[in-house]
Amino acid sequence: MTSPLLAVRDLRVRFATEGGVVKAVDGVSFDVERGRTLGIVGESGSGKSVTNLTLLGLHNPARTTVEGSAVLDGTELVGASERTLRDLRGQRVSMVFQDPLTALSPYYTVGAQIVETYRRHTGAGRREALDRAIEMLDRVGIPQAARRAREYPHLFSGGMRQRAMIAMALVCEPDLLIADEPTTALDVTVQAQILDLLGELQAQLGTAIILVTHDLGVVADVADEVLVMYAGRAVELGPATRVLETPKHPYTRGLLASVPRLSDPLDRPLRPVPGAPPSLLAPPPGCAFHPRCDQVIAGPGSPCRTRAPVLVGVGDSGHEAACHLEAGAGAAGVGSAERERERAQVPDAREGGKNP
């Protein structure tokens, strides 16, 4: 058993804001294996983007405290010096952002921006770096790469810009690519192209990918493992097929039930998750999801209201959920009837993607 490429343990990120301290990430742990894709799913404020920015030290250090551990292939990232992180960025870990129009500099040609990355980490000469940049642009499917390398990003279409962004991210053949909502700003047919492209490049280069997204469909298509985040905490983690087909956490189930799918029966009612995500300034005590949860354990002293649940194994294959209903099989206050009811709901909460 080799160690994972990236092992994140109990990561905690706090921001000092004018309104108080925001626990943006509150004890998140996960692994990313070499050459695999981890999908991180969550809504705004779930901490999914913050987690990744802090891994590379791209947060504002003056207002942020980061605790816990994140080990990339033997190197501890949390608390690492700026110099260490700088050498990793772009070389061993790269990022692709949501909006390629604003993420690429408007002031330099696409080629120059790729050249800059390559020369920073390899010390290659201009000529060599330019050849490499053109090769990468060609590889991500940009036609007439040599000519387009001399153009500015605003002359590219949205899809071509994101391809260029990917070419830049992969120019040093990193071990890990962090893609933060890489297709959210794109049209659906272009999104499909970009996701295919990421898959192809991953197969060729063996790059591990962390794909941050709010779109469960995207995760279903490309992720091997899924981490579901809610209010700064991991609520469910496991192989994509398991998490999406037999979700164990009420939030994951709620998300799946609230999204219409093309494969649904035509008149399947949408069952929304009631309420709204909590403020991270004053998150609810206990399980952050309990005010919106339809299976909250009743009664005074309910663990849902008092104790934050931790991820525990549910079944085999490394599927874990952070829910008292799963954890507290033997604990006081969890009736077996409730567990039965909850089990019974699994089939119809599942997306009808597969006919048994």
Place this chain on the structure above:
Amino acid sequence: MSTSEAPLLEVAGLTKHFPGPRSLLRRRVGAVRAVDGIDLTVEAGESIGLVGESGCGKSTTGRLITRLLEPSGGTIRYRGQDITHASRRELAPIRAQIQMVFQDPYSSLNPRHTIGGILRAPLDVNNIDPPGGRRERVRELLDTVGLNPEHYNRFPHEFSGGQRQRIGIARALAAGPKLIVADEPVSALDVSIQAQVINLLADLRRDLGIAFVFIAHDLAVVRHFCDRVVVMYLGRVVESAERGALYEDAHHPYTHALLSAVPGAVGPGGGRRERIRLTGDVPSPINPPSGCHFRTRCHKARDVCATTVPPLTALAGDPGHRVACHFPSPAETLASVRG
């Protein structure tokens, strides 16, 4: 003039040309044909979905129907009355009946006005005096859209995104509309909130009999909400059908591509669907391809596609299913993967 036979909204040959981007150097490059001759009929209480990618003209169409934009050509009839170029005064009584819900609940509400003020405005403008008074009506509206009527005096920033979109919907409801044009009403919202708003719109449709023109890029949401779906590409309608026919039996290659590009179209257990890949991006609407606009990305394209615009014609077996393609056919792969 208006007859009981006329549909609620009838759009024929609607076009909108925007002046081309004017550079400092050159003269106008030519008009952007944002909407290039589309026909559309909305019956009372019906919900029509307009789908397509950026630049297809779906939002422009919405703004033309609500007369927020002045059409360049074609006609718009509301209950038989031609409102294509109606003046402000002529439009006044109709404005109350055709309302719009916008995508961004943050920028479409004036931050300096209270919710009460925002919702009263349509009543004041249209001189509507509901029994019990305007203030009471506003409270009812808040209740209808699932907000606390006691929040009458609060300001938009005190509400979450989902709640603001409810306020936007309440504003559209205030004047008692017959038709609501909803332009991407849920795409700015968090996933778990989207379903709340969609369900609210569905309830309004059922309870109040309001017709919807629902503009969205999310095909699954449209499938859920709409009776009929119109697929647009570069300003033209390429296919329109009852939703069952459109999603199960699409005949235009662009519709096939759109449907197969939807992520997670088939659950992971059913295997990943073989995508019909479109190459490249949507061409610029300033200089669209000749003939069929889609031909540059179409695997079926032949010579005729470059020379002749395919007319929107009904399929033999289904008069309600119309396709603008020289070579329409059901998708080969679709049936096999549809679990």
Place this chain on the structure above:
Amino acid sequence: MFRFLVQRLLGAALILFVVFTVTFFLFFAMPDDPARLSCGKTCTPETLALIRRDLGLDESVPMQYWHYIVGVFAGRDFGTSHCSAPCLGYSFVNHEPVLDTLLDRFPATLSLALGASVIFLGVGVMIGMLAALRRGTWLDKSTMALSLIGASVTIQFLGVIARYVLVDQLRWLPKPEYLPFTGDPGGWMGGLLLPWLTLACVQAAVYARLTRASMIDALGEDHVRTVRAKGLTSRQVYLKHAWRGAITPVVTVYGIELGVLLGGAVVTETTFNIPGIGKLAVNAVANSDLPMITGVVLIAATAMVLANVAVDAVYAVIDPRVRV
């Protein structure tokens, strides 16, 4: 790029023509009779008529307008004095063609504006950048507090105090005066040092605050985050990437500022007795020297329009999206 500039210059010419026309007709809307003003105290009806004829005031207004325009291109005569093309009129207060006076005074204004610009742009932008990079530190807070004071004092106040302390008492700086650069470069510089510093002090404060704000915005931009994610050093991030976004608002404001300064820094010139366009304008207004006022307005408008063309050209250099 060339066509762009030509187009802008043609537009500038049109604007100047409009400005001129408006000024010219305002001239006639004014209650003063220029002939009477230039006639002096011992004015006889005969002299008045003579001056009228010399000034061309005995003609109809459209004819005078026409003559003025012809004068701009071909020159014209005012009585016995000839005003060669381009003729902007003849001042009967100074008894010389307006253009000669303007050209005589312009070098002083230009020296003052450019010299002060070098100082306040250099110092202001540098302080602003540093404050942005060290945001929240004592350096940021103290420079911003100082700049708030700097931006709040007036030139008259600062100028008089500085002159008293630095020139009269400490004798660190030479007496403020204007000596032509061509005659005595050292004296030119020495004489202008105090006016430069005074003007720059107030302006630098404004630019420091502006630069800080726009640099902070620029550092928050997505593409700057991308550059950091590529592993570039902070220096590369700031010096190669972030400054471009930050400098655009500075250029915009400076473009307007330069136009104003070249049209005459009225207060500074008056405070330090620099014989520039600004002082000329004040005198012309005081003497109701209408041809001179027209000339000053024209030169101020020209400065403003040219500064704007220059700003557009600089935009195009900074930002490729502006290039066509």
